[in-house]
Amino acid sequence: LAKTTQPISMDSYEGQEVNITCSHNNIATNDYITWYQQFPSQGPRFIIQGYKTKVTNEVASLFIPADRKSSTLSLPRVSLSDTAVYYCLVGDFSSASKIIFGSGTRLSIRP
Amino acid sequence: EAGVAQSPRYKIIEKRQSVAFWCNPISGHATLYWYQQILGQGPKLLIQFQNNGVVDDSQLPKDRFSAERLKGVDSTLKIQPAKLEDSAVYLCASSLGDRDEEKLFFGSGTQLSVL
Numbered sequence: 001l002a003k004t005t006q007p008i009s010m011d012s013y014e015g016q017e018v019n020i021t022c023s024h025n026n027i028a029t030n031d032y033i034t035w036y037q038q039f040p041s042q043g044p045r046f047i048i049q050g051y052k053t054k055v056t057n058e059v060a061s062l063f064i065p066a067d068r069k070s071s072t073l074s075l076p077r078v079s080l081s082d083t084a085v086y087y088c089l090v091g092d093f094s095s096a097s098k099i100i101f102g103s104g105t106r107l108s109i110r111p
Numbered sequence: 112e113a114g115v116a117q118s119p120r121y122k123i124i125e126k127r128q129s130v131a132f133w134c135n136p137i138s139g140h141a142t143l144y145w146y147q148q149i150l151g152q153g154p155k156l157l158i159q160f161q162n163n164g165v166v167d168d169s170q171l172p173k174d175r176f177s178a179e180r181l182k183g184v185d186s187t188l189k190i191q192p193a194k195l196e197d198s199a200v201y202l203c204a205s206s207l208g209d210r211d212e213e214k215l216f217f218g219s220g221t222q223l224s225v226l
Contacts, residue, residue, distance in 0.1 A: 032213065034214075036215075041219065041220075042217075042219055043115075043204065043218050043219055043220055044154065044202075044215075045217070046214045046216070049213070049214065087153055093206065093215070094166075094213075095159075095166070096144055096166075096167060097156045097159070097167045097169050097170050099156075100153070101153025101155070103151070103152055103153055
């Protein structure tokens with residue numbers, strides 16, 4: 001099992017860039033890194049997925065160093081609506097029980 | 112595109128009663144997952160289906176939980192008998208099953224309270 005470690009909580013302000021780092025020292029060769037966002041009373045929502053280097057989509061960027069032992073989710077110019085719990089997952093969903101959600105990072109955005 | 116549909120949204124039962132949850136995945140999604148999310152924790156996988164076959168049920172408490180996915184589309188998750196510790200949100204998710212990008216789409220869940 002690829003265990004992940006991420007901060008329990010983070011605070012930031014509207015308009016700032018937020019970076020959430022996740023450690024996954026025992027990542028396997030076939031493992032992908034995936035981030036999900038969850039609002040209260042909703043299921044998690046896929047944000048971004050990557051294998052190495054940098055991936056960017058319309059909502060976030062994911063930076064993965066060469067050794068892949070960590071990754072950083074970058075949210076540009078956050079707003080109040082980005083207040084949520086963010087989960088870093090590592091693994092291969094061909095066997096989903098090996099992918100642990102953990103407790104996530106509770107991000108709070110202030111005006 | 113319609114999302115993952117789950118019902119009921121809320122359910123309150125007494126311990127030792129039985130309960131069932133229903134999930135309709137996104138059309139065309141081969142893989143279906145049931146997760147249990149206890150308050151303050153991340154979701155925990157209960158069972159994973161590929162079409163109508165079970166891929167992984169290693170974390171399903173089989174003495175009281177059961178799940179089926181008839182015809183590879185809708186799925187039901189049942190708890191019989193329920194215990195107090197089963198109080199949680201039960202999330203259903205589906206995915207294409209495409210190994211190139213494994214993106215799960217979650218429903219809003221069923222919040223179960225066992226009294």
